[in-house]
Amino acid sequence: MKRPLLQLALDELSLDHAFEVLSTGVDEVVDIIECGTVLIGSEGRKVVQIMRDRYPDKKLVADFKIADSGKVMAGMLLDGRPDYLTVICAANQKTMKAVVQEIKDRGLNTEVQMELYGNWTFEEVEIWKQIGIHQVVLHHSVDEPSGWSQREIEVVKKLCDHDIQVTVTGGINYDSIELFKGLPIFCIIAGRSIRTAEDPVTEAKRIKDRIIEIWGKD
Ligand code: 5RP
DSSP: OOOOEEEEEEOOSSHHHHHHHIIIIIHHHOSEEEEOHHHHHHHOTHHHHHHHHHOTTSEEEEEEEEOSOHHHHHHHHHTTOOSEEEEETTSOHHHHHHHHHHHHHTTOOOEEEEEEOSSOOHHHHHHHHHHTOOEEEEEOOTTOOSOOOHHHHHHHHHHHTTSSEEEEESSOOGGGGGGGTTSOOSEEEESHHHHTSSSHHHHHHHHHHHHHHHHOOO
């Protein structure tokens, strides 16, 4: 089983703060850098472009959880050529199709990730695959202070049986990585547990080493 990738969620309010975190060496430790919803909301679409200019070869996520106006919203973010772009599961399927089409029209290989919040069904997962979306991100809300419940872990397990790449996020830290042991998780996203650590690079390494310890190197 391939080890999950480690993604850093940059939900800083300013690019300066985001670069402060990255320049500690965290940028070299994590597999993927996420231009977070908070950062894009605060600093605008330029975030993805600036991050791409700074990291031409790094995997980048533009996480703006597109809900509507698929072509225009995707277009704004695709200027920065992210590897991944997020859409929220509540969006109309026509919005999802518009995002996928905009990527095709621009000749990009950007993949769409479906952000799972609130109500969605496993039947929809199958429809999203037909639309061309092959990744889901299961969220444990940042506003939910309690940890991941057994019920949420069961949902992760069921998603993993649906032949779709599964990413998990929300309140994940060194200790909670173990909850996903034995599951073919595509990516683990950590934001606050790395960014707010006293020594972010050491914490990022510790989390990555824990992933390798559980899943192996590859
Ligand atoms: C919220 C997000 C966050 O970036 C993601 O969930 C990371 O959260 P945390 O800081 O708890 O690790 O997408 O919209």
